Every structure is written in structure tokens, then in C-alpha cells.
Amino acid sequence: MTTSVKPPVAPIGVVTVSDRASRGEYEDKGGPGIVAALTDMLASPWRAVSRVVPDERPAIEAALKELADDEGCTLILTTGGTGPAPRDVTPEATEAVCDRLMPGFGELMRTACLREVPTAILSRQIAGTRGRSLIINLPGKPSAIRTCLDAVFPAVPYCIDLIGGDRLETNPEVCKAFRPKA
Numbered sequence: 001m002t003t004s005v006k007p008p009v010a011p012i013g014v015v016t017v018s019d020r021a022s023r024g025e026y027e028d029k030g031g032p033g034i035v036a037a038l039t040d041m042l043a044s045p046w047r048a049v050s051r052v053v054p055d056e057r058p059a060i061e062a063a064l065k066e067l068a069d070d071e072g073c074t075l076i077l078t079t080g081g082t083g084p085a086p087r088d089v090t091p092e093a094t095e096a097v098c099d100r101l102m103p104g105f106g107e108l109m110r111t112a113c114l115r116e117v118p119t120a121i122l123s124r125q126i127a128g129t130r131g132r133s134l135i136i137n138l139p140g141k142p143s144a145i146r147t148c149l150d151a152v153f154p155a156v157p158y159c160i161d162l163i164g165g166d167r168l169e170t171n172p173e174v175c176k177a178f179r180p181k182a
Ligand SMILES: Nc1ncnc2c1ncn2[C@@H]1O[C@H](COP(=O)(O)OP(=O)(O)OP(=O)(O)O)[C@@H](O)[C@H]1O
Pocket: 016, 017, 018, 019, 020, 021, 026, 027, 028, 029, 030, 031, 055, 080, 081, 082, 083, 085, 139, 140, 141, 142
């Protein structure tokens, strides 16, 4: 009898931060947009663990902690709540739950979005690590999701290797992950 060892299925957190989507006032396009992008980019097995929360720090922080600590998500992507409006608090919530920040992610995502809209500089999106989880903020505009992920995703699998998370493999035709020591 031959036994095949299946690679582990990596849980990935998908958090929509939106007052109206959380109240059901409009259809959430952000979470499904992230799932579609990951489906295209990732070649290794993964599953989405999705949450929709209002623009409230306690709710966002609780979702991020639950996904990192209880669900074991090696990667958590948020969408929404990164702008300058009073209720935009996703970066603050992210910073509060992270052990360390990764400034290069926000810098690169804003630069990529700036090619599309001059208002890209209004996003305060950040990224950071909490234990073995990498948390990345994306703007709320569903069209920004792919722009941001295309820009930073080549560095995501190696970052997750370095923090001891699940090994992610990308589909090289869509996204070439760069692992300097591979
Ligand atoms: N999850 C989403 N699904 C669909 N469209 C969204 C979503 N999040 C944002 N948008 C769209 O992008 C625009 C800007 O996003 P932003 O996060 O600033 O929303 P907002 O105006 O603060 O409202 P809300 O928090 O209720 O989504 C929204 O007005 C909406 O048109």
C-alpha cells in the first residue's frame, strides 16, 4: 500500500472592515475579492477563514487575535478602514495587536496604488507580525485589492517562512515568490 503525504492546508484570514457591509447594507465585495486573488496566486492548499466587522477597534482587534491565535492563520488580510475618516481605525487596531511592524509593505502598496489614483496616499495601510501570523491591511476599494497584492505578494511566502508560519507556494505564472535562500 502506498501512502501519500498531503501538504497541510494553510488557514488564511480574510477580514472585511466595513460599517455598511457588516450591517448587510451592501454586498461585501472586499472579502470575496481577496479570496479570488488568493485563489489565482496560491498553488499550495489553503482555506479562507472570513470575518466581516464594523469600523470599531475592539471588533477589529478581536477578529485579528482570533484568526492569529485560535485559527492559526499564517496570513491575515484586511480590507477597509485605512483612510483618514474618523471611523477609519484598521491601522490602529492592527498596530495594537502586532508584535512588530513591517513598514515596507505599506510603502510599496501605496506606491503601486498611486499609479492608479492620486488618493492612494490617503491610505494609512500597514503590515506587521503577530507571532507566526503576517497581517496586511488593504484599502476598502475592492479594485485596490489586486493592485496591492500583486505588488507585495512576491515577498509574502519568504516573510512567512522567516516567522515560522505555513509554507506557501505561489502559482509562478501569476506571482513569482522570491526566496533568497531557496
Ligand atoms: N467591503 C466592501 N464591499 C463593497 N464595496 C466596498 C467595500 N468596502 C468599501 N467599499 C467601497 O469603497 C468605498 C470606500 O471604502 P471605505 O472603506 O472608505 O468605506 P466607507 O465609506 O468608510 O463605508 P463602510 O465602512 O460602510 O464600507 C465605499 O464607499 C464603497 O463604495
